Amino acid sequence: MKNKLTRLFLLLIIPVSLNYNAHGQNSEEWYIYTPDKLNLYINEFGKGDTVIVLHGGFGAEHSYMIDAVKPLQDKFHFVMFDQRGSLRSPAPDSLLSFEKMLADIETIRLALKLEKVTLVAHSMGTTIAMAYAEKYPMKVKNLVLLSSFLPISTNSELRNFATYYLENRAEVKLERLKVNFPQEKKDWPAKLYTYSWRISFASTDIYSVNKWRDIKGGVAFFNQHAANIVFPTAPVEWDYTTTLKQHKFPVTVINGDYDYLNFTAKKYEELLSFYALKKATTVNAILKEKGQTLSEFIKQIHWQDFEKELPTLNVYIIKNAGHRIWMDNAGTFKTILSKSISRKQL
Numbered sequence: 274m275k276n277k278l279t280r281l282f283l284l285l286i287i288p289v290s291l292n293y294n295a296h297g298q299n300s301e302e303w304y305i306y307t308p309d310k311l312n313l314y315i316n317e318f319g320k321g322d323t324v325i326v327l328h329g330g331f332g333a334e335h336s337y338m339i340d341a342v343k344p345l346q347d348k349f350h351f352v353m354f355d356q357r358g359s360l361r362s363p364a365p366d367s368l369l370s371f372e373k374m375l376a377d378i379e380t381i382r383l384a385l386k387l388e389k390v391t392l393v394a395h396s397m398g399t400t401i402a403m404a405y406a407e408k409y410p411m412k413v414k415n416l417v418l419l420s421s422f423l424p425i426s427t428n429s430e431l432r433n434f435a436t437y438y439l440e441n442r443a444e445v446k447l448e449r450l451k452v453n454f455p456q457e458k459k460d461w462p463a464k465l466y467t468y469s470w471r472i473s474f475a476s477t478d479i480y481s482v483n484k485w486r487d488i489k490g491g492v493a494f495f496n497q498h499a500a501n502i503v504f505p506t507a508p509v510e511w512d513y514t515t516t517l518k519q520h521k522f523p524v525t526v527i528n529g530d531y532d533y534l535n536f537t538a539k540k541y542e543e544l545l546s547f548y549a550l551k552k553a554t555t556v557n558a559i560l561k562e563k564g565q566t567l568s569e570f571i572k573q574i575h576w577q578d579f580e581k582e583l584p585t586l587n588v589y590i591i592k593n594a595g596h597r598i599w600m601d602n603a604g605t606f607k608t609i610l611s612k613s614i615s616r617k618q619l
Contacts, residue, residue, distance in 0.1 A: 302315065302316050305384055314362045315381070318343075321349040324349050325382070326338055326354075329398045334359040340600075342393065352381065391415040403418075404508070420527075423574060430559065435533040440476045470491055474491070477596065478595055523617070526589065527589045529590070529601060530594065535576065
């Protein structure tokens with residue numbers, strides 16, 4: 274794990290406005306002006322204990338996470354932000370790196386005068402959260418990981434298989450039929466291009482593909498260039514199990530059973546059947562190169578496998594839910610998230 278960047282200290286906080294935004298909650302927006310002259314966008318709302326929220330996807334932004342935590346705004350004070358290089362926190366290439374993202378969390382902690390932080394992280398944000406916990410273990414109060422990467426690096430090719438499976442479900446084809454796309458793309462009205470993108474994105478991110486119209490963002494909301502700069506600076510291999518074992522802060526993982534990052538074992542049986550039926554040539558080529566059967570290759574480690582090893586770990590798997598769990602099962606997700614944020618240290 275790289276550990277090259279010295280700690281960033283807060284220079285200036287610039288308040289912007291208190292408003293009632295389109296997402297339906299009172300929010301205060303402001304910026305932290307960092308020592309390397311970057312304006313880091315902050316959006317906070319709610320009341321109660323403070324929770325810092327880390328969005329996923331290098332190059333993505335925070336707004337898609339608002340619906341995940343908004344139902345708990347009467348219980349917790351949420352601090353959301355666009356990671357550097359994202360939509361509202363633009364940054365030159367020279368100021369984009371994984372290590373700087375860890376330092377940004379520490380900068381926010383100092384700005385909020387928190388002795389320790391509760392982090393709720395989603396997707397790629399979970400790798401940032403675990404890396405922060407490794408670098409600043411005494412500053413972590415609680416770690417809640419949504420749709421999480423594992424605490425150790427594993428075979429990423431399995432994600433490609435799971436993604437292919439999700440994209441080619443019958444439900445996805447049905448939603449495309451409902452829209453009735455013209456056969457020739459040149460005949461598509463402009464709006465249909467966005468519809469097509471939303472269905473494709475929904476196919477991998479939510480189990481209930483028929484909710485594709487609720488997928489937000491896209492296009493200008495995502496900075497692919499920033500993602501391309503940050504990815505090479507992030508760890509290719511990692512093992513955070515020692516950190517999670519040695520320290521007393523609670524760790525909670527909330528995953529959907531159809532999350533492409535880590536299907537549950539039962540769902541991998543479906544994946545096996547799917548590929549056996551499809552006899553996908555690309556899959557067979559990979560298996561031939563590795564000298565493995567599909568059954569051998571598809572075996573996966575799950576978060577549940579770490580529960581005995583990590584004394585503060587709780588794992589929840591929500592049924593019929595994908596990568597954006599709250600879109601598939603909002604009630605169950607809200608209950609578990611509230612319980613997870615409220616966990617105390619041993």
